[in-house]
Amino acid sequence: MSKPATKPATNNVEEIAVETRKTMEEGVEKMTKGIENAAAFGQNNVEAVVTSSKIATKAAESMGAEIAAYSKKAYQDSVAAAQQLTACKSAAEFVEMQTEFGKTSIEGFVAEATRLNEIYAAAAKEAFAPLNARFTAAVEIVKDARV
Secondary structure, three states: OHHHHHHHHHHHHHHHHHHHHHHHHHHHHHHHHHHHHHHHHHHHHHHHHHHHHHHHHHHHHHHHHHHHHHHHHHHHHHHHHHHHHHOOOOHHHHHHHHHHHHHHHHHHHHHHHHHHHHHHHHHHHHHHHHHHHHHHHHHHHHHHHHO
16 A cells, blocks of 8 residues: 555655756756856946047047147247237337237137037047946846846
């Protein structure tokens, strides 16, 4: 009589073993997929930082060239103004030329500062775009994980 009782117990143990193996395999598969997704996410983050750095570097070079060109022009304008001032025949003419040069210099400086500000704002927006995209992707991952 004890023989028939062992068969159902053996079937139960085998079912438990099959279910346990199935659950373990699913868990390992999910974990592997999670690690692959995390690695891909990290790689995409690195690529975004590299892209952002390239954009920022290019913008810095552009701004440096803009500043160098402005400085050269301002220097040349100052030399020309100094030469004109030395040719003045009266104090009134000197004051008038000096005032005009000062006004022109300030207007040029304000225009250059505005231009540099526009370049900087555009560059910042463009440089942060890849990073913002990665942040958005991270938020989406968190949202998906919570659901």
